[in-house]
Amino acid sequence: MPKTHAKNRIRLVIIFLIIIVAASIFYLRKPSDKTTDEVKLIENLVASSVKAEHESGTIFHFNNILFSLPSPYQISLILHESGISYNKELLNTTNKASDYVTNFSRAINFGVYGVDLGYINIYQQTQDAASYFAVLKILSLDLGIYKVLNQETVNRIETNIDNRDSLMVIVSETYRNVDKFLKNNKREDTGALILAGGWIESVYVLTQEMKNNPHPDLMQRIAEQKRPLENLIKLLVPYAENSENYKFLIENLIDLAYTFDEIIEEYEYIPSIDFPKKKLTIVNSKSKLIITPKLTSVITEKIDKLHKFITQ
Amino acid sequence: MKTLYFFILITISTTFSSLAQDNTLMVECSKYLQSNYVSDGQEYKADLNSGESAEFHTTFYSGNHYRVAGVSNQEDSQLIFSVYDQENHLLFTNKKFRSTPYWDFEFASTLNCTIKAQYISKTQKPGSILLLIGFQQ
Numbered sequence: 001m002p003k004t005h006a007k008n009r010i011r012l013v014i015i016f017l018i019i020i021v022a023a024s025i026f027y028l029r030k031p032s033d034k035t036t037d038e039v040k041l042i043e044n045l046v047a048s049s050v051k052a053e054h055e056s057g058t059i060f061h062f063n064n065i066l067f068s069l070p071s072p073y074q075i076s077l078i079l080h081e082s083g084i085s086y087n088k089e090l091l092n093t094t095n096k097a098s099d100y101v102t103n104f105s106r107a108i109n110f111g112v113y114g115v116d117l118g119y120i121n122i123y124q125q126t127q128d129a130a131s132y133f134a135v136l137k138i139l140s141l142d143l144g145i146y147k148v149l150n151q152e153t154v155n156r157i158e159t160n161i162d163n164r165d166s167l168m169v170i171v172s173e174t175y176r177n178v179d180k181f182l183k184n185n186k187r188e189d190t191g192a193l194i195l196a197g198g199w200i201e202s203v204y205v206l207t208q209e210m211k212n213n214p215h216p217d218l219m220q221r222i223a224e225q226k227r228p229l230e231n232l233i234k235l236l237v238p239y240a241e242n243s244e245n246y247k248f249l250i251e252n253l254i255d256l257a258y259t260f261d262e263i264i265e266e267y268e269y270i271p272s273i274d275f276p277k278k279k280l281t282i283v284n285s286k287s288k289l290i291i292t293p294k295l296t297s298v299i300t301e302k303i304d305k306l307h308k309f310i311t312q
Numbered sequence: 313m314k315t316l317y318f319f320i321l322i323t324i325s326t327t328f329s330s331l332a333q334d335n336t337l338m339v340e341c342s343k344y345l346q347s348n349y350v351s352d353g354q355e356y357k358a359d360l361n362s363g364e365s366a367e368f369h370t371t372f373y374s375g376n377h378y379r380v381a382g383v384s385n386q387e388d389s390q391l392i393f394s395v396y397d398q399e400n401h402l403l404f405t406n407k408k409f410r411s412t413p414y415w416d417f418e419f420a421s422t423l424n425c426t427i428k429a430q431y432i433s434k435t436q437k438p439g440s441i442l443l444l445i446g447f448q449q
Contacts, residue, residue: 071352071447074373092322168350173342175353176444180338195354227371227424270420272403280416281404283372285397287421 072115073168075202078221084213086123090205091116092311095136103143104245107190108310110139111197114175119205121171126162133157140178143190148177162287189239189246196249197310199225199232204307207300219296223289226260233257249311256302266289335441337385344381344414346406349446355441358429362389368443374422381414382406384431386439392430393443397423409449 092112100106117132140149153174160166165262175194181291182191210218240250270284338355345351358366372378384391391413394405403425406412431441 069348073350074376076449078373099394169355172351172446174355176355178349180355180357181351183355198353209361224371224422231369231371267398269399269401274404274408276409278416279409279412279414280418281395281418283397283403283419283423285401285421285423287398287423289422295317 004081029184033219057233060215071172072198072202073118073122073172074117075206075221076119077204078218079119079209080122082215082217086125087209087212088125088128090126090208091119091132092201094131094135096311098140100142102245103190104243105310106139106142106192108192108197108200108249110136110143111194111199112201112311113139114171114194115198115201115205117171118168121167124162124164129161129167133161145181147176148181149174153177189242192235192239196232196236196253199228200303200306200310204303207296207303210296211300214293219291219293222296222299223260223291226257226263226265226289229253229257229260249306252302252305252306252309256299256306259295259302261297262295266290321434337383337440340381341381341413341442341444345379345444345446348448349379350448352445353448354445356429356445357440358431359438359440360431361438362431362433362436365428366367366441368427368429369424370427371422371424371447372417372419374419376389376419378417379414379446379448380417380427380443381446382429383413383440384439386433386437388437389431389433389439391417391441392432394428394430396426396428398425400426405422 063276091111094113097109097113100109113132113135117129117136120126120128120132137146137154140146141291153170155171157167157174178194179191182188182194203222206218206225207221210222233250236246236253237251239246241247266288269284270286271286272281272283274281337357354371356366356368360366380393380395382393384392392405392407392409392411394407395403395417397403404415404417406415409415427443429441429443431439433439
């Protein structure tokens with residue numbers, strides 16, 4: 001009799017395990033369900049920027065709309081190419097890293113320090129790179145993404161710490177692998193926070209430099225952040241109820257988006273030219289953003305407030 | 313009991329096979345963004361049925377040289393990717409170039425674009441697609 005009980009138990013455990021494995025696979029393959037309200041909210045946001053689907057025969061899937069942000073490296077490159085000199089004072093100090101104890105602050109500051117490392121890298125300030133990289137390693141452990149920042153990657157980064165071009169490629173690849181790891185592990189909220197931290201930090205550096213070097217080109221670059229900001233909000237909105245921090249962050253980003261909405265956009269479509277042999281298309285369409293110095297200073301203030309909130 | 317063990321083995325191997333396919337997609341797509349290109353740090357992946365498309369919204373800065381690369385994980389499939397401007401004008405489609413897996417772009421002005429990636433399978437099998445965006449150093 002006890003043998004039969006034991007067998008039954010083993011069977012029950014195995015059946016339970018099968019259910020768990022099957023459910024996990026089903027969950028991993030299935031796009032996450034959202035509540036009706038949440039979907040409506042996001043759909044409204046999406047509707048504001050997405051044109052109607054014109055192609056016949058295709059099926060429109062909300063879950064298949066993805067929003068991207070330009071690489072934060074690009075802003076650092078813009079600053080460097082504009083002849084603006086290196087300013088370490090603008091970066092988030094590494095000694096603050098131990099104060100970040102929540103998943104929210106760790107993830108968002110992983111994005112911040114990543115941009116700082118990119119900025120240091122663009123300006124080839126190798127003496128500062130090591131401490132920023134060390135902080136990223138610690139935060140990756142805390143965030144459970146150390147598998148991506150594994151020994152091989154660490155070695156590659158450390159070997160190329162003074163090689164600007166190689167380091168830029170390796171760090172960007174690492175960020176892409178972090179993004180992939182988080183998406184595969186259903187941690188898109190952490191991924192969105194890393195992107196948010198990166199975006200806020202890069203725009204913070206840009207606006208602070210604008211204060212010191214008021215140049216129309218930099219003002220234009222600030223204005224160009226209008227659509228990336230909209231995309232960032234769409235990425236974050238599904239997690240608005242995660243915590244008060246998420247809510248505060250999203251509310252302030254939406255408030256900032258209202259300011260960006262005052263930028264006047266002019267657009268002229270001009271046909272593109274293809275160069276098949278080079279596998280290249282030159283896109284000739286012209287877009288102009290009209291931003292006033294007053295609007296720029298309001299954006300600077302709002303970014304400053306957000307920056308304090310995430311790095312304090 | 314043997315059947316149960318067999319079933320567990322099959323389900324576990326299916327999970328690993330799916331993860332391995334994800335890695336294959338990344339390796340295949342990364343081939344087109346070699347050392348000259350810096351990734352934007354994100355991967356754009358979607359699981360689609362044949363005929364369905366996914367949309368990717370992005371901003372391209374003026375003065376940069378970009379590369380868009382896209383692959384799918386089914387042998388008998390094609391990935392058609394097209395780039396539209398903010399007024400839905402078609403700027404590029406790889407349909408015109410034998411569904412080439414990558415293409416480069418230069419922008420006269422900073423533009424907000426939508427990349428539509430359509431997955432087509434001859435045998436109507438569902439599949440995964442992956443798009444990567446990089447810019448030249």
